[in-house]
Amino acid sequence: MAPEPTTVDARLPAPDRPSAVRRSVSRSVRGSARLRGPLLAFLVTVTAFCAAWVARGTFPFGNTGRAVNDQANQYVPFHRALWDLVHGQAAGDLLFTWRGGFGQQFLSDYYTYLGNPFSWLAVLVPRAHVDLAVFAVTPLTMGAAAAVMTVYLGKLHAGPWWQRGVLGATYGLCGWALSDASYIPMWLWGLVALPMLGIAVEWCLEGRRWPGATLLVALAWFGNFYTAMMATMAACVLLAIRLATRDTTGRDRLLALWRAATAAGTGILLTLPLLLPSFLSSGAAQPTKAAAFDPVRIEVFFAGMLPATHLWGGRPRLYVASLGLILAGSFLLNTAVARRTRLVWAVATALVLASFQFPPTQYVWHGLAVPNGNPYARPSSSAGWWWSWPGWHWPTGRGPGTWP
DSSP: OOOOOOHHHHHSOGGGHHHHHHHHHHHHHHHHHHHHHHHHHHHHHHHHHHHHHHHHTBTTSSSBOOOOTHIIIIIHHHHHHHHHHHTTOOSBOSSEESSSTTSEEOHHHHHHHSOSGGGGGGGGSOGGGHHHHHHHHHHHHHHHHHHHHHHHHHHHOOOOHHHHHHHHHHHHTOHHHHHTSTTOHHHHHHHHHHHHHHHHHHHHHHTOOHHHHHHHHHHHHHHOHHHHHHHHHHHHHHHHHHHHHSOOOHHHHHHHHHHHHHHHHHHHHHTHHHHHHHHHHHHHSOOOOOOOOOOOOHHHHHHTTSTTOOOOSSOOOOOOOHHHHHHHHHHTTOTTSOHHHHHHHHHHHHHHHHHTTSHHHHHHHTTTSOOSSOTTSSOEEOSSSSOEEOOOOOTTTTOSOOOO
C-alpha cells in the first residue's frame, strides 16, 4: 500500500514541487550574488588599509606608535572607560562618572566618543589591549562603509557586482577616511551614515519601507550626531538631485518629500535620549577660539582632489582613487545617460564644491558653528558618482568631556 502523503507533500501538488524547489534555489543564488559586491568592497578596503600599516611598520604590525595626540589622550581612555563600565569596574555608571574632571555626566561623552557600534569591540578584549580594539574599529568601519556604499550604488544602477564592489572600496578608502578619520573612531561612523541615508532616500522615493528608512536614519544618528548632521545635509542634496532627475509627477515628488521628512524627523527623535544630553553638554562646554575662514587658492583646492596628495595646514582632502575620478569625469560625456541627469548631477557637484570656499556656506556645513582649527580638515568625496559631502569639525574644541 502506498504511504500516506506527508504534510509537505499535501501542501503542493506533485507537478508543482520541482518548480517550488527551483524558485527556492533561485532565491538563494540571487541572495548570495547580492552579497558578492559588498563582501568584495569590505575585503579590499580592510586589506588595503592594513597593508599600508604593515608597510609602515605601525602598531599593531610594528613598533611605530599609532596612539598619538587625541587618540592616546582621549579615544583610548574613553574606550577603557566603556570596558570598565561593562565589566563593573567603573567609578560611576552610564549617567555619571567620577573619572572626568571633578565628576560629570557620562551619557553625552558616550554619545560623542563611543557611539560607533564597532567601539563595543573594546569590551571583548583584555583591558590592557583596548588600544588594539580601537585600532580594529578603523578598518572595520571603513570596510562597512564600503560595503554599504556598494549596496547603495546597486540601488542607483545594478551593474556588475565586481564593479560596484571596486567603487565601494574607493569610497571606503577616500582621502578623508585615510588622512583625518582613520584615528577618530566616532567620526568614521559618518562614512557609513552617508550611504545608509542614501538607501533611505531611495526607499522614500519608491514609496516603500518607511519604517526601514526611519531606522536607517536613527542608526546614522546613534553613531555620532555631528557626523550624522553632515551626512544628513548631504542626503538632502541627494534627495533634491534624485527628485529633479526622476520622471514623476509633482504629487509624487511631494509625497516623497513628506516621506523623507517624516522618516528623518522620526529617526532623529528616536536618538533624543542621547542627542539631547550631548547637545546641552556641547552648549555648556568652554568654547575655544575659532579661526577665521581663509579659503585656499583655487589650484590648491583642486589639487586636494588628486590621489596620493596629503596637504597640511588648512588644505582640503577630497581625493578618491583614480578610478573614481575617471568615472566621475566621464559621466558628463556618457550619452547613454539622459542629458538632464548629467546636467543636474554636474551642477549639484559644482555647487557643493563651491560651498566649501565661501564663509556663509562653510558656516552652514559646520552646523552653524564656526569651526576651530583647519576648516578643510574633514571634507570627503564619494567614489565613482557625482556628489561630495562636507567637512566635519567639533565646534567647541574637545567636546563635552575632559579626561585625565
